[in-house]
Amino acid sequence: MREDSAAYTFVTIWTIPALIERVWAELMAPEQWPDWWRGVERVETLRPGDAEGVGAVRRYTWRSRLPYRLSFALETTRVEPCHLIEGRASGELEGRGLWQLSAADAGTRVQYDWQVAVTKPWMKILEPVARPVFEWNHNVVMEWGRLGLTRRVS
Numbered sequence: 001m002r003e004d005s006a007a008y009t010f011v012t013i014w015t016i017p018a019l020i021e022r023v024w025a026e027l028m029a030p031e032q033w034p035d036w037w038r039g040v041e042r043v044e045t046l047r048p049g050d051a052e053g054v055g056a057v058r059r060y061t062w063r064s065r066l067p068y069r070l071s072f073a074l075e076t077t078r079v080e081p082c083h084l085i086e087g088r089a090s091g092e093l094e095g096r097g098l099w100q101l102s103a104a105d106a107g108t109r110v111q112y113d114w115q116v117a118v119t120k121p122w123m124k125i126l127e128p129v130a131r132p133v134f135e136w137n138h139n140v141v142m143e144w145g146r147l148g149l150t151r152r153v154s
Contacts, residue, residue, distance in 0.1 A: 005082075006117060006118050006124050006127035006131070007095075007115070007116070007117045008114070008115070008118075008131075008134070008135070009113075009115050009134075010113070010115075010118055010138055010139075010142075011112070011113050011114075012112040012114070012139075012142045013109065013111050013112075014109070014112075014145075014149070015104055015106050015107060015108070015110075015113075016094065016107050016110055016111040016146070016150055017107040017110045017150065017154060018107050018108060018109070018150075018152075020082055020101050020102070020103055020107075021082060021099060022059060022108075023025040023082070023149065024082045024101060024151045025110040026090075026152055026153060027101075027110075028064070028079075028083060028085065030058055031045060033041045036148035037144060037145045037148045038148060039062055039063055039064060039141040039144045039145070040061075041062065041063050041069070042059075042118070043058050043059070044063040045058050046059055046064040046073065052079040053076050053079050053085070054061060054076055054077065054078065054079050055075070056075070056076045057073055057074070057076055058073065059072070059073050059091075060072060060074060062141065064137045064140065064141050065141070066137050066139055070093060070120075070148045071090045071092055072089045072090060072091035072092050072093045073089070073090050073091050074087040074088070074089050074097065075087055075088050075090075076087065077098060080092045081086075082101060083101055083102070084098070084099065084100050084101070084147050085098070085099040086098045090120065092118070092120050093116040093118060094116060094119055095114070095115045095116030095117055096113075096114075096115050096116075097113070097116075098113040099111075100112075100114070104127060110149075112142070114146050118134075126143065127133065134137065
């Protein structure tokens with residue numbers, strides 16, 4: 001992550017009432033996310049990865065509750081089937097994302113760790129006063145994901 005950017009660390013935890021294999025399949029098909037995740041406008045594959053998805057690069061375009069969009073590339077750097085997906089973001093967000101799945105009594109526990117810095121100049125300028133709003137916005141978008149994934153796999 002760039003030292004001069006406004007950095008954010010988010011940890012999102014979902015419990016999805018479905019088998020881990022079903023949740024895994026949806027998370028490993030990000031081109032389909034716009035079908036079920038409000039806020040994901042588009043996912044374009046820029047480079048396919050290996051058989052497990054490592055090395056894949058996709059451009060994600062997100063819209064949010066606030067009137068702006070973010071677009072960034074994400075390269076998948078590590079995959080442990082049915083357990084972990086890790087990637088490195090570049091573009092309007094720079095940093096690291098990590099999905100971790102585990103079995104839970106109620107289905108599947110999903111944890112997403114997102115450590116990113118914004119690179120858009122207006123976001124960097126507003127960051128000192130807008131940080132709580134940006135954090136709220138991130139949480140709204142992640143809740144849209146939880147709701148959409150739950151509907152998708154139920």
